[in-house]
Amino acid sequence: MSISIAALDLNLLLMLHTVLSERSVARAAERLHVTPSAISNGLARLRSALGDPLVTRNGRGIVPTPRATALAPAIARAMRELELAIHEAPFDPTRCKRTFTLAVADAGQLTWVPRIAALMTEEMPNARLSVIGIASLVSLGDLTSSHIDLHIGLAGKGAGLHIEPLLEERTILVARGDHPAHGKRLSARALGALRHVGVEMVPGKGFRDLVGAAYARAGIPREVAMTVPSFTTAAAVVAETDLVATLPESLVAAQGTRLGVRPVNAPLPAHTVKISLCWHERTHTDPAAQWFRGLVRRAVLAA
Structure with missing residues (x-):
């Protein structure tokens, strides 16, 4: 039968x-x-x-x-x-063999990812880390996808998203090491006369020009001579031209010398970016994902 x-x-x-x-x-x-x-x-x-x-x-x-x-x-x-x-056993990070996918902009890849990798080597030696850029994420709605575990960056909106404020990132103006702007404090007029490299990670996807908005609020002109998809590309262009760029302060502090750029002493409009951890409800209670989020949090906030 x-x-x-x-x-x-x-x-x-x-x-x-x-x-x-x-x-x-x-x-x-x-x-x-x-x-x-x-x-x-x-x-x-x-x-x-x-x-x-x-x-x-x-x-x-x-x-x-x-x-x-x-x-x-x-x-x-x-x-x-x-x-x-x-009745699963308590989560043991040393035995975890999962691949965790982290979405973060290139500035964070240079400043935070090495610390994340170091902690993973110590605490989750059998796990793997896959890092993708913000351009690959496109929108925070993609966190519903089964392959993205965590995003570090601007908070978004969407059904099932969890947002945890992490820190405020200040931005600074940089120019190449021997740029004429160095060695003196620029006036607002002199600042308005400079030509900029703009960073536009996902063209046409509705990402706000936060830097441009800060200049507009301060009444300072900002001529964008070119746009590039990453902060590191902007730094590379600035290092070889008279153009300037607005970059995350943590990136300049960690990599400015290697990238060939230095801060410019200018009345830059006050501008900070609120950085958050973002994840989807589908991984909210998962023990492995919870451990990974804690590890990333500690790595990013490490002095």
Whole structure:
């Protein structure tokens, strides 16, 4: 007799497993917190579904049929595996072998990712890290995708998003090391006369020009001579031209000398960027994802 598992009440298999373990309907009923008649009715339904008596009475106990004896090991194994799956062991970061995908702009890749990698090597030595740029993320709605675990950057809006404010990143104006702007404090007029490299990570995707908005509020002109998709590209252009760029202060502090740029002493409009950790509801309670978020938080906030 053939029967589809989809048509079978799986609670009946638990009932049979308990009856076979206890060798008693009464003890099985007590263990499952049901009445003996409920056990008898369940066994009757399972007999009908499988076309076999399954158990017969022997005094106050029961004796399994050959069919029940054959089913018993498979049912017991399935029950053990379900128990293990439901009551999982405490998360051990040293044994975690998952790949975690982190979305972060190139400035964060230079300043934060090395610290994240160092902590992962120490705390999660068997896990892997996959870093993607903001251009690959496109929008925070992509966090619903199964392959992105965490985003560091501007907070977004969307169903199921969790936002945790992390820090405020100040921006500074930079120019090449021997730029004429160095060595003196520029006036607002002199600042307005400079030509800029703008950073536009995802053209045409509605990302706000926060730097341009700050200049506009201060009433200072800002001529953008060219746009590039990353802060490091902007720094490379600035290092070879008379153009200037507004970059995250942490990037300049960590990599400015190597990138060939220095801060310009100018009345730059006050502008800070609020950096947050962003993740989706689907990973909110996952122990491995929780550990990873804590690790990233500590790495980013490390002095």
